[in-house]
Structures are given as C-alpha cells and as structure tokens.
C-alpha cells in the first residue's frame with residue numbers, strides 16, 4: 001500500500017491542473033522514498049523567505065515556484081550561494097523581477113528556499129516511460145557527459161542491487177567516480193542506494209512519466225539531490 005502522503009502530492013498537482021510537480025513536491029516525494037534531498041521551505045512574502053533562510057542556515061539557494069516555470073534557471077529563477085539576510089532580500093526581488101521580464105504571464109506561487117549543498121561530483125538520475133517497454137531508469141555523470149558524450153546507462157525498472165551496481169560501473173566516466181588526479185573518489189555505494197530507491201519510487205508511482213534528478217551532488221561520503229523535476 002502506498003503512503004497517503006504520496007497520494008496527496010499527486011492529488012494536489014492534479015487538482016491544480018498541473019502536468020508537473022513543483023520542485024518542493026517532487027523532493028517531498030523523494031523523501032518519502034528515502035532519497036537524500038536538500039532541506040526545503042516555500043515562502044510567499046519577503047519576510048517569509050528571510051525567516052525561512054534564517055531557520056535553514058546560510059548559505060541558501062532561492063528558486064521560483066510557478067506553474068508556468070519548469071526550467072527555472074533559464075528564466076533567472078535560481079539564485080545560489082546567498083550568504084546573508086541582505087542577499088535574501090535582494091535575491092527575492094531579483095527573482096520576481098526576472099520572472100516578470102522573461103515570463104510575464106507567470107503566476108508566482110512562491111519562492112523555494114533551500115540549503116546550498118557543498119560542491120560535489122555531479123551525476124544525473126532520470127527516467128522516461130515508454131508505452132511498450134515501460135519505465136526506464138537512466139544514470140550518468142552531469143554536464144557534458146550526458147549532454148554531449150551521451151555517456152549514460154539504462155535499465156528497465158524494477159532493478160535489483162546488481163543492476164544498480166552495473167549501471168554505475170558501465171558508464172565510461174566511471175573512472176572519474178573512482179577518483180582521478182588527486183580528486184577524491186565518489187561514494188558509489190550511495191549512488192547504488194539512490195538508484196534502488198528511485199526504482200522503487202517509479203514502480204510505486206505510475207503517475208510519473210518523466211523524472212530528472214539533475215544534479216545529484218556526490219561526495220566522498222554521501223550525496224545530495226539538489227534538483228528534482230517530475231513530469232506527470
């Protein structure tokens with residue numbers, strides 16, 4: 001049986017006629033499946049956002065929440081590494097100004113405040129749904145590795161641990177995860193856990209037609225999903 005909280009997330013999006021989940025909804029869903037995501041809060045007013053940032057602790061990241069904005073940084077909707085209250089106040093105004101300029105018709109639901117995650121190796125975990133074959137889980141390193149080199153691995157869900165391990169080892173850039181030229185190794189064990197939990201979430205939630213956790217930052221120990229896009 002699926003957790004009630006899972007149903008609620010999809011119900012809200014459906015009731016509002018959205019064909020995607022807001023980042024905070026998608027991350028709340030991820031949390032229900034044990035995935036490591038940044039702490040998040042949504043605020044409406046500048047004071048809300050300042051309070052939330054203070055509670056989370058600096059540095060923080062601010063992002064637009066709008067039913068009309070799905071690629072947030074393309075429209076000036078993401079500001080990272082904000083170090084103090086002044087920065088939050090300025091950032092709040094900047095994001096609203098950017099959205100007005102780039103997407104004048106956008107309704108503003110709020111501003112998402114989250115912890116700035118430390119830099120790590122960027123990986124991507126995604127999925128697509130094929131009417132014939134079912135749901136495919138994808139793994140690769142972020143940036144040029146996926147976009148230009150198409151260095152990714154795929155498996156149909158559900159996967160088992162050995163599938164997840166192979167998915168990680170199969171990409172050409174695996175050496176980078178092992179650590180090269182003084183760069184420390186990345187926690188591949190945690191990547192395997194993330195792939196397994198993501199598979200479980202995808203099997204449990206047929207509403208998800210497309211998932212894009214991009215990027216997931218991987219550390220020597222642990223990892224953090226800093227963006228999650230879910231298309232319904």
Ligand code: ADP
Nearest residue numbers: 038061071072073074078115116117214226227
């Ligand atoms: P988009 O909707 O444009 O994909 P993202 O949420 O991915 O927006 O944010 C854009 C970029 O900002 C990310 O690729 C990442 O490099 C950085 N970023 C976003 N959130 C965080 C965070 N919490 N910590 C650190 N970096 C972040």
Ligand code: MG
Nearest residue numbers: 214215227228
């Ligand atoms: Mg992103």
